[in-house]
Amino acid sequence: MRLQDAHRRDAxxxxxxxGFPGWLVVAGGFLVLMVGFGAIYSYAAFxxxxxxxxxxxxxxxxxxxxxxxxxCFFVSALSGRLADRIGPRVPAMLGMGLVGLGLMxxxxxxxxxxxxxxxxxxxxxxxxxxxxPAMAAVQGWFSTHRGLASGVAASGxxxxxxxxxxxxxxxLAIGDWRxxxxxxxAAAVLVGGAGALLLxxxxxxxxxxxxxxxxxxxxxxxxxxxxAYAGTLLVSxxxxxxQALLVGTARDLGIEWHEAVSLLGxxxxxxIAGRFLLAALxxxxxxRPTFLGCCAGMxxxxxxxxxxxxxxxxxxxxxxxxxxxxxxxxxxPAFTADSFGRRALGGVIGLIYTGRGVALLVAPPxxxxxxxxxxxxxxxxxxxxxxxxxxxxxxxVRDAPR
Numbered sequence: 001m002r003l004q005d006a007h008r009r010d011a012x013x014x015x016x017x018x019g020f021p022g023w024l025v026v027a028g029g030f031l032v033l034m035v036g037f038g039a040i041y042s043y044a045a046f047x048x049x050x051x052x053x054x055x056x057x058x059x060x061x062x063x064x065x066x067x068x069x070x071x072c073f074f075v076s077a078l079s080g081r082l083a084d085r086i087g088p089r090v091p092a093m094l095g096m097g098l099v100g101l102g103l104m105x106x107x108x109x110x111x112x113x114x115x116x117x118x119x120x121x122x123x124x125x126x127x128x129x130x131x132x133p134a135m136a137a138v139q140g141w142f143s144t145h146r147g148l149a150s151g152v153a154a155s156g157x158x159x160x161x162x163x164x165x166x167x168x169x170x171x172l173a174i175g176d177w178r179x180x181x182x183x184x185x186a187a188a189v190l191v192g193g194a195g196a197l198l199l200x201x202x203x204x205x206x207x208x209x210x211x212x213x214x215x216x217x218x219x220x221x222x223x224x225x226x227x228a229y230a231g232t233l234l235v236s237x238x239x240x241x242x243q244a245l246l247v248g249t250a251r252d253l254g255i256e257w258h259e260a261v262s263l264l265g266x267x268x269x270x271x272i273a274g275r276f277l278l279a280a281l282x283x284x285x286x287x288r289p290t291f292l293g294c295c296a297g298m299x300x301x302x303x304x305x306x307x308x309x310x311x312x313x314x315x316x317x318x319x320x321x322x323x324x325x326x327x328x329x330x331x332x333p334a335f336t337a338d339s340f341g342r343r344a345l346g347g348v349i350g351l352i353y354t355g356r357g358v359a360l361l362v363a364p365p366x367x368x369x370x371x372x373x374x375x376x377x378x379x380x381x382x383x384x385x386x387x388x389x390x391x392x393x394x395x396x397v398r399d400a401p402r
Contacts, residue, residue: 022141022149024198029134029153031195032092035188036127038160039099040068041243041268042167042184043119045261046177048251053177054112064112064120065244066364071124072131073357080132080350088133088199088346096192098126103185107178119181130196132353135333136346140202146337147287151279151330155272158326161243162268169258225351228339228397232332233355234390235295237363238302238383239325240356242267244364245371246305246318255311263318270322271329278327282334291335292395294327299387306377306384339397 043065079091105118142149171180250260282290304317333349340348370379
């Protein structure tokens, strides 16, 4: 009876979703994601210099990127549940502090192991403490325009990635990678901390309405969750690789370092377009089919990378992949909210994202080893097949009952 009364009061109350306060939360999410993932993805721009500093092979340097990405998504299982209990602001502030600390530790590293501890572990944990709380908060503040809001917040990842080549060139022109990490660390604390302060819980009305979308008491024990988890893990295999390995592919084709690194900027530009355009279209065309199209298209685009013989093909791949990956990343939280409801959404998203962590931790080193052992397009072709299988599993996930 009390729940029915609450619903009647909410129906008569002014709408609190899709309004100006929610867009402030979107701005906060944009900033913390720009800082966190900008730090993670900027590593590829400095990988060659770091490898030379420690006389390390490419495969071991790739492990730093895999560790940072894996740590980000593994800790999401904790940060999502924490945000459900205390709100998104405190976890995000802690995360931005860890990102800054990780950059400072890496800047003073005396061995590759210390770089892994700072750049790999601390930056990954910091980004993970901010990512899921921010994205879960955005889902709760929006209903009609959930896809667009999610896309705008997630476009911070694309902006961070697009800034990598220019920032790397500027920093390396006046110093080395160590000095660049010190500057980036200070900026991470200031900019990321400002973004974290903008985050806050959805209004109380959302929590009442979310009871109408209640999933099973333990969604992670359901068949729907198993399909979503396995599908996300497999789709994340192609989603993780270009930022780690595309620069190396370009270098193997004889492309100069500056041109090779510019591919990261093209991926970033593509993700910005994908997150804005595809996420906005998803609210009108349907979030589910748009999301599944991004998953399948991203896997299929691997064929362009596998068969590329020059810079033009790699540039075309970078833009197309970036747009599709942008749609995937932007719409995955919305897809999860649509599939499981908004009750305890941070915890559900956090658990789903550990599948992305598995892919990030395992796929780049394994594919790098496979490329070293097997010439030709076969390793990337297998990655494409894994992604298509994941898209099929996600297609079997049905929306939450209302």
